Structures are given as structure tokens and as C-alpha cells.
């Protein structure tokens with residue numbers, strides 16, 4: 218077993234969730250590799266610390282424990298390239314950030330709480346985004362220049378539409394149309410990525426939806442996932458086999474759906490520049 222494989226399964230090993238034979242292989246590696254042994258020691262200490270903080274002073278309520286463990290389980294590390302020294306640290310940082318966010322929103326003031334009423338619209342939103350991608354309605358404006366499309370939207374939609382800069386030569390802008398997400402007027406932007414189609418839907422969410430999407434507890438209840446891609450945290454939802462990364466910036470929701478594989482899509486979104 219090599220370091221990369223150990224690193225991948227170290228969390229499960231520390232949580233004693235591995236098959237005995239796999240655990241044994243990791244133990245053998247740890248006995249002979251000081252780098253991985255250090256990671257192991259650190260991860261154990263961190264988990265122990267989190268556990269203590271959750272247990273004290275009063276035992277955390279069951280639903281909180283559940284949410285925290287869900288948040289921990291949902292931090293996936295997508296980067297599978299060569300092992301980098303900072304790799305585990307990024308995992309740990311993301312993990313700790315999720316836990317703190319969840320704790321903050323659950324234990325914090327009422328402002329951090331998510332109204333259950335907002336969750337159904339949020340789930341509907343994800344389904345709508347997938348539907349908009351699948352509907353294959355033609356573009357209303359056909360142009361390879363995003364600026365032409367964004368100025369075309371100016372008198373058609375109640376917020377300023379801006380294109381996203383994907384920083385990737387394989388992505389081509391194709392055009393746009395006015396669309397709808399729930400009761401929200403939306404802009405639908407069409408892109409191609411190689412042979413795949415990519416849809417970007419953007420809209421201005423109402424207050425309760427905005428809150429559900431901006432709180433980690435809300436996202437966790439939505440079953441949202443967090444991926445760490447090249448050092449960027451991407452939040453996404455999966456539905457009907459589609460991965461739907463969701464970014465909220467300056468009061469506008471940017472949601473993506475595409476035919477490309479999950480890893481490529483998350484990488485694109487992680488590296489995209491969303492305008493202010």
C-alpha cells in the first residue's frame with residue numbers, strides 16, 4: 218500500500234470503519250512511513266478534540282451530532298493528483314470549517330437557523346436547474362460573445378446578468394435565453410465543453426431561499442456536498458445523476474448543470490471566476 222492510498226483511507230481507518238485486512242495493511246504502512254504516521258497522529262488528535270468539544274459541556278443533541286457527522290462525511294477531496302504536503306491540511310481545514318459552520322448555525326442565534334419552509338423551494342430549485350439543462354430549448358440570442366448576451370438581458374431581467382469566466386480554453390459560450398427557476402426569473406447561459414453541454418442558470422433568490430443556500434446547516438439539510446478541488450471549496454447537490462454546483466455571490470445564485478463528468482465539472486466551477 219502506498220502513501221496515496223493510505224491518505225485516502227486514513228479517515229476511515231481512524232474511525233475504525235475499515236475491513237480488518239485493510240486496517241492491517243494501513244497499520245503496516247504506518248509502522249514504516251513516518252509521514253503517514255504523523256498524519257495519523259494528527260488526525261486522531263483532531264478528531265478527539267472535536268469529539269470533546271461536541272461532548273462538553275452538555276452532550277450535543279442527537280440531531281446536531283448527526284449533522285456534524287454528515288458534514289464530516291460530506292467533505293470529499295477530489296484532487297487525486299500526486300500527493301502534496303499540504304493535502305491533508307486542506308482536508309482538515311475544510312473539515313474543521315464545516316464543523317464550525319454547522320456548530321455556528323445550529324448553536325448560534327435564530328438568525329443562523331434555517332426555516333424548514335425554505336428547504337422545499339431550495340430542493341425544487343435544484344430540480345428546476347436540472348430540468349432547464351435537460352429541456353434543450355434553443356437559445357434566444359446566439360452569440361459567442363458573452364458581453365452581447367449580458368447586454369441583451371438588460372431590459373429583460375430584473376438583475377444584472379454577468380457571464381462567468383471559466384479560465385479554460387475548452388469552454389465556449391454559445392448564447393442565452395430568459396428562463397425561470399420556481400417563481401424566479403432566471404438567465405440561462407449556454408456553453409459547450411468539448412462534446413458536452415454546460416448550462417449556467419442564474420437568478421436572484423428571495424430572502425428565505427438565499428438564507429437556506431448561504432447557511433451550512435441549510436445546505437447540509439439539503440444533502441449538499443462539499444468538494445475541495447485544487448484548494449477551492451465547491452458546494453454541490455446531486456440529482457438524477459447530475460451534479461449541480463451552486464455558488465451564491467452578491468445576492469445572485471449561480472447554478473451549473475452539465476453532461477460532463479462530476480470531476481471535470483467541479484474542477485471547472487472551482488477554477489471559474491464569478492464576477493462581482
Ligand SMILES: [Zn+2]
Nearest residue numbers: 220250252253
Ligand atoms: Zn506513507
